[in-house]
Structure formats: C-alpha cells, structure tokens
Amino acid sequence: MAAPWNGQPLWWLQLLSLAALVWQLDALRPVGGDASAAGPRPRPWRAAGLLGWVFATAWLFGTFWWLFISMHTYGGLPAPLAAVAVFALAAALSLYYALGCALYVAFAPAGSLRAAAFFAALWTLAELLRGSWFTGFPWGAGGYAHVEGPLAVYAPWVGVYGIGAIAAGIATLVPLAMRHARGRAFALPVGLALVLFGVPALIALARGVPADDAARSRGRITVALLQGNIPQDEKFIPGGGIATALQWYGAQLRDADAPLVITPETALPLLPSQLPPGYLDAIAARYASGTQAAIVGLPMGDGRSYSNAVLGFRPGEAAPYRYEKHHLVPFGEFIPGLFRWFTDMMNIPLGDFRSGGLAQAPFVWLGQRIAPNICYEDLFGDEIGANFRSAEEAPTVLLNVSNIAWFGDSIAIDQHLAISRMRALEFQRPMVRATNTGATVVIDHRGRVTHELPRLTRGVLKAEVEGRGGRTPFAVWVSRFGLWPLWGLALAVVAATLALRRRPG
Structure with missing residues (x-):
C-alpha cells in the first residue's frame, strides 16, 4: 500500500x-x-x-x-x-x-x-x-x-x-x-x-554501520543511466518515437564518458534486422576497445521466436553479452490460452516471446558482477535469489531496466521503485534502475535512493555505485529452496x- x-x-x-x-x-x-x-x-x-x-x-x-x-x-x-x-x-x-x-x-x-x-x-x-x-x-x-x-x-x-x-x-x-x-x-x-x-x-x-561493511565492499563503478522519456503512444511509430529513440540513444551511447552506460528496456524498439544498416555494428565498434562498456535494451528475434533482451558490449569480446527475460508478463509478452480474443480487442503489439533461463550469467565489468532483470522481473525475489547459490559468483550489483510508460504518470512508478528497494534490502545489494520514464535511480545496499533523475524527463543520470559481496540469510536459503x-x-x-x-x- x-x-x-x-x-x-x-x-x-x-x-x-x-x-x-x-x-x-x-x-x-x-x-x-x-x-x-x-x-x-x-x-x-x-x-x-x-x-x-x-x-x-x-x-x-x-x-x-x-x-x-x-x-x-x-x-x-x-x-x-x-x-x-x-x-x-x-x-x-x-x-x-x-x-x-x-x-x-x-x-x-x-x-x-x-x-x-x-x-x-x-x-x-x-x-x-x-x-x-x-x-x-x-x-x-x-x-x-x-x-x-x-x-x-x-x-x-x-x-x-x-x-x-x-x-x-x-x-x-x-x-x-x-x-x-x-x-x-x-x-x-x-x-x-x-x-x-x-x-x-x-x-x-x-x-x-555494521563492522563488516568495509569487508563486504567490492569497489565502486560509475554508471550513466539513460532515460529517453519516449511517449508510449509514439514508441513504435516509424518516423516518430522510433526515430527519436534511435537518434537520442545512439548519440548518448556514442558520446557517453562513464565506464558503464545503460539504456532502459527496449530502448531500441526494433529487432536487430530492422535497425538501420550498421547501427548495432557502430555500437559494438564504439565499445570494442577502451575502458567503457554498455548495456542496451532491445527485442531479439529471428522472425519465428522473440525475446525481451539486453545486449552487453565491452572491450575484447567477439560477441556481445546477452540476457533474455525469464519471467514474462501475461497478456504483454505471452497470451494465456483462451484469452487471445481479449487481446485482439486492443491496439497493442502483443505477442508470444520466449523465456530466457533462470540464473543467467552476470555481466562482468571492472570487477563487478552485474545481474540484469527486465521490468517486473524484480517482483520475484526468489528468482533473483537463484543467482546467489555461490557466494563467490553472486552478483555484486543488481540492475533493472524497465519501460512502464504504458501506465502513464501514475503510482505504478512509485510502487515499482519500492519493489526494487525491497530487493536491495533482501540481498544487501545496490540496485541500479534505467527506465524510459522513471524511476531512474541508484539504490544502495540498504534500500536507500542515493541518486534519482526527475521522472518524465529526458536525461542522463551519472552516479557512482558501490558493489557489495557476501550473502544475506535470505539469499542463502532462497537460493537453495526458493x-x-x-x-x-x-x-x-x-x-x-x-x-x-x-x-x-
């Protein structure tokens, strides 16, 4: 409440x-x-x-x-x-x-x-x-x-x-x-x-401050969180929201000076095959060398099956890191049986996406193990907890990329922020959130919002994040038994x- x-x-x-x-x-x-x-x-x-x-x-x-x-x-x-x-x-x-x-x-x-x-x-x-x-x-x-x-x-x-x-x-x-x-x-x-x-x-x-706080620190990393604020009724319109997203996010990814740059969910609202020729290759080339990396949200697919995904680009990698959303949204990313008639009544690009695996590998960069989750996946703490089965390989930073522009300037933004804060408390990990309209924030390992971008604005939030190690009692038992x-x-x-x-x- x-x-x-x-x-x-x-x-x-x-x-x-x-x-x-x-x-x-x-x-x-x-x-x-x-x-x-x-x-x-x-x-x-x-x-x-x-x-x-x-x-x-x-x-x-x-x-x-x-x-x-x-x-x-x-x-x-x-x-x-x-x-x-x-x-x-x-x-x-x-x-x-x-x-x-x-x-x-x-x-x-x-x-x-x-x-x-x-x-x-x-x-x-x-x-x-x-x-x-x-x-x-x-x-x-x-x-x-x-x-x-x-x-x-x-x-x-x-x-x-x-x-x-x-x-x-x-x-x-x-x-x-x-x-x-x-x-x-x-x-x-x-x-x-x-x-x-x-x-x-x-x-x-x-x-x-707990006595072991210093021992649990895993160093700091500076992130740039992008918030495009693309209106939902324009997001998938060619020449409208699509053109705006490709231009703005492309420019930010090209010019960013932070060690890690992160876009929201489906920041690029097209499949790789639908992007302008060379667009994704230019991003990969930009981060193929140097001291910067990027995590970019976009749908992936081959014309037969699709996934809601993020790609990670970092120096020295032949192929990008890939995370595919595991817990799909009913009626949004898959249509439950017997309800196709209901979704057909709405003018929303709904479809059946494939689900990624549970406890996918983190994105490792500058000593941090960053575990992405997409949109409302952070509602399921037991599924995030599956990443904590090993103390040595547990994430040091949690990342949520979202687009809840579907729900306008409503209390959904505040509720989703509270959900992410609870995950930070449960696992004693910072939670970094990059969203389309808000709340784009950095949450520390005690659930406190330390940096926040004004919602419903277009901008970049640059902030320092302290990664954390160790496992909470909740992380230990939920990773083993759900x-x-x-x-x-x-x-x-x-x-x-x-x-x-x-x-x-």
Missing part, C-alpha cells in the same frame, strides 16, 4: 487496515472459537469469506488500477470494458484472501497467540498463491509497505513475504488482545507484538492448528 498523494509506502496504514479487517472477522467467530456455539448466526465463515473478498478486491483494485491506462489510453479498449477487466483481475486474485478469511473464522483457536499465528499463516499462503499460481502477479504484496519503517530490518532474513507474515501477526495480536484478553493474557500478546515491532527499530538505530520454507512453515502452522482443534479436551 502507498500514499495516494505522494506514492510513498505507509507501513502504519498497512498494519491499521489489516487490524481493522481482523477486528471485523473476529466479530464473526463463534464464541470461544467453538463452531458449535455459533448460535443462530448461519455459517459465519461465509460472511467472513465475503468480507475478506471485499477487503482484498478494494485493496488490489486500488493497487493496480493503472492497468486501465494501458488497456484504454494506449490499447484502445473501451473505457467501461477496461475498467471491468481491471476489476475482474482484482476480484479473481482476491479469492485467495477470501478463502483465508473464511478458514480463519471457521477454525481459529480461542487463544490470541494461536489465533494470530493461524491468521498470519493463512494470509501468507494467500500472498504466496497470488505470487506464484498462473505465473504469479504479486504486485502490491503487503510486505512492500514496510520497505520503510521498523519491519524493514527483517528483509535480509525473511524477505518480503516473511515481513508480510510478521506484519499480519502483529496486526492480529493487538485487536484480539483488546477484545478477548484480560490481565496477563492481555499483556502477553501485546508484549509480543511490541517486541516484533519495536526491537527491530532499536537494532536499526543502535547498529549504525520460497518453499515459507510455504512449509505456513502450512505447518495451519495443520497444527487444525490438529489441536480435533484433539480431545
């Missing part, structure tokens, strides 16, 4: 809204957590499911309403149909949360601590399901609200979903204690909530809760 007036994440609002939901759900629970004591109220779990669905639909619709802009403004879909499509997506994804709320009211134990653990586990499972099933769409997961605030210190240990689980537990403990607990029974859950919430803040304040430890822990809590309910007296 983010503030609608300035796009910044508000951790306290996320906790408050979730606590309000739990308060309402708890009012539906049978007295003492016993389903047989439900009295005349018929099947309260149904009301709980409806309440959870309404809550999640409003939350998700408010989170990614900007999809309307891509469908209507740039895709030409009639406004009512575009609005219905966004609502339908939010409503469908909300079913995970509706199920969690229904199960909570139906089976939650009487004790505040056990009930809070049960709700946090169910909520986490809903978040994981949304983020993984049917390719996953985890945009706006609750943990991103805590990229700033006391709970951010948990990121290098448990990642964004772990933060979301802790937040759900805190948001549940307090209202349950207020409603049910007395005396010691009140102090214990509230005290636990304060510990989970307050101790990280004290640690963060007392820690200062998100399965969180799945297993949440499922174990749910199973234990149900088993204890069935145990006699």
Whole structure:
C-alpha cells in the first residue's frame, strides 16, 4: 500500500487496515472459537469469506488500477470494458484472501497467540498463491509497505513475504488482545507484538554501520543511466518515437564518458534486422576497445521466436553479452490460452516471446558482477535469489531496466521503485534502475535512493555505485529452496492448528 498523494509506502496504514479487517472477522467467530456455539448466526465463515473478498478486491483494485491506462489510453479498449477487466483481475486474485478469511473464522483457536499465528499463516499462503499460481502477479504484496519503517530490518532474513507474515501477526495480536484478553493474557500478546515491532527499530538505530561493511565492499563503478522519456503512444511509430529513440540513444551511447552506460528496456524498439544498416555494428565498434562498456535494451528475434533482451558490449569480446527475460508478463509478452480474443480487442503489439533461463550469467565489468532483470522481473525475489547459490559468483550489483510508460504518470512508478528497494534490502545489494520514464535511480545496499533523475524527463543520470559481496540469510536459503520454507512453515502452522482443534479436551 502507498500514499495516494505522494506514492510513498505507509507501513502504519498497512498494519491499521489489516487490524481493522481482523477486528471485523473476529466479530464473526463463534464464541470461544467453538463452531458449535455459533448460535443462530448461519455459517459465519461465509460472511467472513465475503468480507475478506471485499477487503482484498478494494485493496488490489486500488493497487493496480493503472492497468486501465494501458488497456484504454494506449490499447484502445473501451473505457467501461477496461475498467471491468481491471476489476475482474482484482476480484479473481482476491479469492485467495477470501478463502483465508473464511478458514480463519471457521477454525481459529480461542487463544490470541494461536489465533494470530493461524491468521498470519493463512494470509501468507494467500500472498504466496497470488505470487506464484498462473505465473504469479504479486504486485502490491503487503510486505512492500514496510520497505520503510521498523519491519524493514527483517528483509535480509525473511524477505518480503516473511515481513508480510510478521506484519499480519502483529496486526492480529493487538485487536484480539483488546477484545478477548484480560490481565496477563492481555499483556502477553501485546508484549509480543511490541517486541516484533519495536526491537527491530532499536537494532536499526543502535547498529549504525555494521563492522563488516568495509569487508563486504567490492569497489565502486560509475554508471550513466539513460532515460529517453519516449511517449508510449509514439514508441513504435516509424518516423516518430522510433526515430527519436534511435537518434537520442545512439548519440548518448556514442558520446557517453562513464565506464558503464545503460539504456532502459527496449530502448531500441526494433529487432536487430530492422535497425538501420550498421547501427548495432557502430555500437559494438564504439565499445570494442577502451575502458567503457554498455548495456542496451532491445527485442531479439529471428522472425519465428522473440525475446525481451539486453545486449552487453565491452572491450575484447567477439560477441556481445546477452540476457533474455525469464519471467514474462501475461497478456504483454505471452497470451494465456483462451484469452487471445481479449487481446485482439486492443491496439497493442502483443505477442508470444520466449523465456530466457533462470540464473543467467552476470555481466562482468571492472570487477563487478552485474545481474540484469527486465521490468517486473524484480517482483520475484526468489528468482533473483537463484543467482546467489555461490557466494563467490553472486552478483555484486543488481540492475533493472524497465519501460512502464504504458501506465502513464501514475503510482505504478512509485510502487515499482519500492519493489526494487525491497530487493536491495533482501540481498544487501545496490540496485541500479534505467527506465524510459522513471524511476531512474541508484539504490544502495540498504534500500536507500542515493541518486534519482526527475521522472518524465529526458536525461542522463551519472552516479557512482558501490558493489557489495557476501550473502544475506535470505539469499542463502532462497537460493537453495526458493520460497518453499515459507510455504512449509505456513502450512505447518495451519495443520497444527487444525490438529489441536480435533484433539480431545
């Protein structure tokens, strides 16, 4: 969740809204957590499911309403149909949360601590399901609200979903204690909530600069990040956005004086075979010798299959480095089965792209191992984590190249920035972002934006980036097991809760 007036994440609002939901759900629970004591109220779990669905639909619709802009403004879909499509997506994804709320009211134990653990586990499972099933769409997961605030210190240990689980537990403990607990029974859950919430803040304040900060430094590199600000409705028009992009990016790549020059996603909006004769060869020749390198975003293909890619040019290389996007966008880079009729209604150059491999080799330059990801790939921390299986070969810098001009001057820019900041926190790595319209920034290994180019402007951001080594606890376990430890822990809590309910007296 983010503030609608300035796009910044508000951790306290996320906790408050979730606590309000739990308060309402708890009012539906049978007295003492016993389903047989439900009295005349018929099947309260149904009301709980409806309440959870309404809550999640409003939350998700408010989170990614900007999809309307891509469908209507740039895709030409009639406004009512575009609005219905966004609502339908939010409503469908909300079913995970509706199920969690229904199960909570139906089976939650009487004790505040056990009930809070049960709700946090169910909520986490809903978040994981949304983020993984049917390719996953985890945009706006609750943990991103805590990229700033006391709970951010948990990121290098448990990642964004772990933060979301802790937040759900805190948001549940307090209202349950207020409603049910007395005396010691009140102090214990509230005290636990304060510990989970307050101790990280004290640690963060007392820690200062960690003792091993200098040892983890892997040197510095100066980058030039290009932001072309090509309007989306002109981007693929010959003589319009295409000509502007080729001229401006070509000039910047030719004249740049930074050791590493980086363009956004599809900065060159044509396949190599469609570029003017010699255009790509001139870039390769420019960086074939000397002390500079470049990473350039463009689509790749041979007329039969295509990929969203970046090419890296550096001295002494016979062929350019190549990274192909692994996690493709449904309806944008591939069309799910049975939905071709829907995409055919929009005037958007959609197609089926091929997917690159997981954990592709980094771009190595000036002592840095730079791991690219394209557009919303940085939503999937477990996939980025696959690059950290070896401490010696782990990336020292993360790179995101994006073009979210599809969504106009909307909160999507701020939300994507928060996502990148969370990845920087999880892996304790700087994240460099080169985008078409924003946010083109440098984020340090503690998730702080150190350099930023004004959004919706054309310009070059030149900044120094400090590469980092070592692996966080999150990087260690997510690189080996993915998100399965969180799945297993949440499922174990749910199973234990149900088993204890069935145990006699």
